[in-house]
Amino acid sequence: MEVSSLNHKSLIVDAPVLEYILEKNAYPKEHEQLKELREITAKKCEERSFMSVPVDEAQFLSMLLKIMNAKKTMEIGVFTGYSLLATALALPDDGQITAIDLDKEAYEIGLPFIQKAGVEHKINFIQSDAFSILDHLIKNEEEASFDFIFVDAEKEDYMRFHEKVMKLVKIGGIAAYDNTLWLGSVAYEQDDDKYSAMPESIWKNKDYVIQFNDFIVSDPRVESSLLSLGDGLTLCRRLY
Structure with missing residues (x-):
């Protein structure tokens, strides 16, 4: 098994199944610079490497962007930039990504690989x-101009992000929210056997994720699908 291939997200999918997906499908197609970035993230950010989007999820998003013919996208929450690089590789040469994160140091770990990939x-x-950037974009008439927005930030803020994102993504465009199964905790009660295997931080934020999932189901502005991919990925297609 390769470096950083199994992390806490494997508790959602059985480890042998995840290993099969990665070894037989995802890794053989992984771009060279994405592989290098994944491995350096595991080395330099060992305790936080789980924050990277897994390989199979990044490949799904890459295909989705190509199907959409997306050109203008946004990423809220970048970390070392694995999903950002995957997106940049998927967009046409004149595509543009607005990438927002407070942690520039983490982004700079991935920057050499982004540069090496020529994107x-x-x-x-x-x-x-x-939020300050989103408000600035809305104020400066960027509403309904983004083809795709990917949100992978603080879960307690997902509801607030959604309201901003719904103004910025175009009608027919897609907003994607990561970690919406939250290590599978959304499906388990505290007395379940899997409870003991999950960090306290997971349970601390579980209610925020459940609240968000419940809201999306009834939001008339979107057509949504919650995928059991990675740590859970919710796609919202804006209807109006």
Whole structure:
């Protein structure tokens, strides 16, 4: 098994099944610079490497972006940039990504691999609180201009992000929210056997994720699907 291939997300999918998906499908297709970035993230950010989007999820998003013919996207929460690089590789040469994160140091771990892949010109990295940037974009008439927005940030803020994102993504565009199964905790009660295997931080944020999932189901502005991919991925297609 390769470096960083199994992390806490494997508690959702049985480890042998995940290993099969990765070894037989995901790894053989992984771009060279994505592989290098994944491995350096595991080495330099060992305790936080689980924050990276898994390989199979990144490949799904890459295919989705190509099917959509997306050109203008946003990423809220970047970390070392695995999903960001996957997105940049999927977009056409004149595609543009607005990437927002407070942690520039983590982004700079991935920057050499972004540069090596020849896609840095597609990325506008902004070191900032995301809400101030979203408000700025809305104020400056960027509403309904993004083809795709990927949110992988603090779970307690997902409801607030959704309201901003619904203004910025175009009608027919897609907003994607990561970690919406939250290590599978959304399906288990505290007395379940799997409870003891989950970090306290997971249970602390579980209610925020459940609240968000419940809201999305009844939001008339979107057509949604919660996928059991990675740590859970919710796709919302804006209807109006």
